Amino acid sequence: MDELEKLFENYDLSRDNLIPILQEIQEHEGYLSPESIALVGKKLKIPNSQVYGVATFYNQFRFVPKGKYNIQLCRGTACHVLGSATVLEEFEKHLDIKAGQTTKDGLFSLEVVACIGACGLAPAISVNGEVFAKVNRETVKAITSLYN
Amino acid sequence: MNIEVNNISVEANNGETILDVLKRNNIHVPTLCHIKDMLPSGACRICIVEDIKTGKLIPSCSFPAYDGLKIKTHSYKVINARKTIVELLLANHPNDCLYCDRNQNCDLQTLASDLQIKQPRIKGQKEHHNLDFSSVSLKRDPDKCILCGRCVRVCETIMGVSAISFINRGSRTFIGTALNEGLNTSSCINCGRCVVVCPTGALSEQTQYEKVIEAINNSEKTVVVQYAPAISVSLAEFFDIEAGTDVNGKMNAALRRLGFDKVFDTTFSADLTIMEEGTELINRLQNGGKLPMFTSCCPAWIKYAEEFLPDMLDNISTCKSPQQMLGAIIKTYFAEKIGTKPENIYSVSIMPCVAKKFEEQRVEMGSESISDIDAVLTTRELAELIKTYGIDFKNLEPESADSPHGERSTAGKLFGVSGGVMEAAIRTAYAKLTGNELEDLKVEAVRGLEGRKEAKLNINGFELGVAVVSGLANAIQLIDEIKKGRSDIHFVEIMACPGGCINGGGQKLHSDIEDIKKRMQSLYIIDIDENEPLKVSHKNKEVLDLYEKFLGEPNSHKAHELLHTKYHKRDVLL
Incomplete structure (x- = not known):
């Protein structure tokens, strides 16, 4: 928390800086924790419901920590055409979480992203930056079993 | 100054909105998000009137009256638009009026009836949110919320509390507390102003009878x-x-x-x-x-x-x-x-x-x-x-x-x-x-x-x-x-x-x-x-x-x- 407190020193504590501050906290912590939301509200004198309201408005903010392995699933056009929707469904079923969530054991988090620039490999996913090509329903299990 | 409403000239004062003028002259235009004596939010659009000169539909609650303005409050275009707005609100509204706390006491129900909506013409995807029964004073049913924002505004401007706010975006928007927790752990002070202004059954008291x-x-x-x-x-x-x-x-x-x-x-x-x-x-x-x-x-x-x-x-x-x-x-x-x-x-x-x-x-x-x-x-x-x-x-x-x-x-x-x-x-x-x-x-x-x-x-x-x-x-x-x-x-x-x-x-x-x-x-x-x-x-x-x-x-x-x-x-x- 002390580190978080320090972060505010670089900012004028006005409403205008709400989003940049949230962004920097997320960069530091990987997500926006309830504690950090409360702290932002207190520092900027904005009701917590409004801080939360602003944060949830933007897709870029997450409210649960990422898993040890963060799966980014591409939902760009090429991946979509080649069946990324089914891949997403399979991941959600297999990990028993929804996109944007983290498994209870903290091992995997699932994130839906726009084009990751690997259209030739569609449908593509990346796990902590490692890209897997031509993923389908059948290979989902095999991929996750590589990370334990 | 004067404005013309439905071909009749009426007097308007500087700084008045169209709605103010209409109300003063007993011309009824429906409203949902409007709260008397508070700044207009213009969110629901139900109060639209037709600007005769431009043919545009303008929200009367937030549009200032000006000299020479000519409007119709119930033209064909206006009625159709109002009807569509209500139909869209009803598209993802639970149809359980008979069992609702606000049955026969609901602005949405009254509007649907006044505008003679007899068929569910538009069917929308229903986002489901859990009921919030956590407070001993109030209960929330976000599925019945039409996002007019009246509760959010009274909580902020009259009470200075802001226990609730708009959460998420677009079709996934709902009204909730910080971190989407129950009202009981929020800063809600149980005053119930939100219940009084809520046009639907989304907010009501916990009954004990x-x-x-x-x-x-x-x-x-x-x-x-x-x-x-x-x-x-x-x-x-x-x-x-x-x-x-x-x-x-x-x-x-x-x-x-x-x-x-x-x-x-x-x-x-x-x-x-x-x-x-x-x-x-x-x-x-x-x-x-x-x-x-x-x-x-x-x-x-x-x-x-x-x-x-x-x-x-x-x-x-x-x-x-x-x-x-x-x-x-x-x-x-x-x-x-x-x-x-x-x-x-x-x-x-x-x-x-x-x-x-x-x-x-x-x-x-x-x-x-x-x-x-x-x-x-x-x-x-x-x-x-x-x-x-x-x-x-x-x-x-x-x-x-x-x-x-x-x-x-x-x-x-x-x-x-x-x-x-x-x-x-x-x-x-x-x-x-x-x-x-x-x-x-x-x-x-x-x-x-x-x-x-x-x-x-x-x-x-x-x-x-x-x-x-x-x-x-x-x-x-x-x-x-x-x-x-x-x-x-x-x-x-x-x-x-x-x-x-x-x-x-x-x-x-x-x-x-x-x-x-x-x-x-x-x-x-x-x-x-x-x-x-x-x-x-x-x-x-x-x-x-x-x-x-x-x-x-x-x-x-x-x-x-x-x-x-x-x-x-x-x-x-x-």
Whole structure:
């Protein structure tokens, strides 16, 4: 928390800086924790419901920590055409979480992203930056079993 | 300047919105997100009118009137657009009107009916959100929310609380608390302003009448009821009687017909509160206690202070509210008097307030396993009960409240309106300090519906400074001044709801400001009624009797044990 407190020193504590501050906290912590939301509200004198309201408005903010392995699933056009929707469904079923969530054991988090620039490999996913090509329903299990 | 509405020229004033002009000329345009006297949000678009020159549809609530403007309020285009708006709202609305709290009392239902929507033409995907039953005062059903934002705005601008806000974006938007937790762990102060402004069944009070009916039908229980000062002037409207009519006698009769064993008046304990609070104020003034002293009758204000002003809790009077005082007396003195155990008494109170439901359940309000009060019904719930039990309210013969807690002063009655606690307290404090009664009992400066009132009174050469605020946002301003060093104010009355309890969160929905004024006037008329000889709290014989036989002196040890309490800092997400 002390580190978080320090972060505010670089900012004028006005409403205008709400989003940049949230962004920097997320960069530091990987997500926006309830504690950090409360702290932002207190520092900027904005009701917590409004801080939360602003944060949830933007897709870029997450409210649960990422898993040890963060799966980014591409939902760009090429991946979509080649069946990324089914891949997403399979991941959600297999990990028993929804996109944007983290498994209870903290091992995997699932994130839906726009084009990751690997259209030739569609449908593509990346796990902590490692890209897997031509993923389908059948290979989902095999991929996750590589990370334990 | 003039604008033309439906081919008729009407006068408009500078700075008025189109809607203001239309309302003044009795031309009806429906609204949903609009709240009178607040900045328009223009969110719902239901108030659109057609600009004849451009053919455009413009929102009348936020569009300023200008000279030469020509509009149609009910053109083909306008009606079609309004219809589509309502159809879209209905597209993801649960169709359970029959079972909804707001059935026949719902703006959306009325609009659908007025616009003759007979078919579910548009079917939308329904986002499901869990019900929030976590608060003891309020319940939320976000599925019924149409996102007009009225609740969010009153919570922020009138109360200065902002417990709720818009969460997420686009079609996934809903109204929720910080971190989407239950209302019970939020900064919500239970005032119920959101319920009063909600156009649908998305927000309502937690009802308790089932519990009450059960108790009434339990032969082992002595079921006792008390009603707040504001109730008798607020109940008439539910039964086609002129707003503001004092129906105290009929109400007593109705409560007996419902099966309550004893009918007491909270105004009795308003008088008792004045004895305790007046004595406390005098003690603080004479012994260098913390000043200014704030009143403690309003449970929404108390929770607000516990959350937002933990450093000022010592400034709040230690007196329990009249509801809790009478509750405590009923379970002790009255129980003893009728020779029954307190656990065999079921104590109900009728309040114009939903925060009272929260107050009643506070752990401080009772002793060991005995709670001061067992159930709180709002004015709305009482009216419904009277209807359910087929009581012909209009034609009831008036009856009196029961002894020993039925006598009351007209000063206590004033508790129902902002400034009333102050006025009653001034009357008694003056008499205690000078030994004489005030010559003119009426304290004009603290009367009326203004959000903030101040007065200076000369008592024995001492200048007593008093302030009265209603609508917590007004209180925040005053408290800021006090924090910055203002010291000419000694006593402050704070009520969360604008105008006080006559405009409480438990009162009739869709109450018009004129109705609220009538309720206020009625309380002032009772105060000058010649048939009401008891004008000051300290001459209430039943109250004096209670001191003589049971409590001893005001602020005595026993009084402290039963009638006073402490407040605690609350850690919630602010």
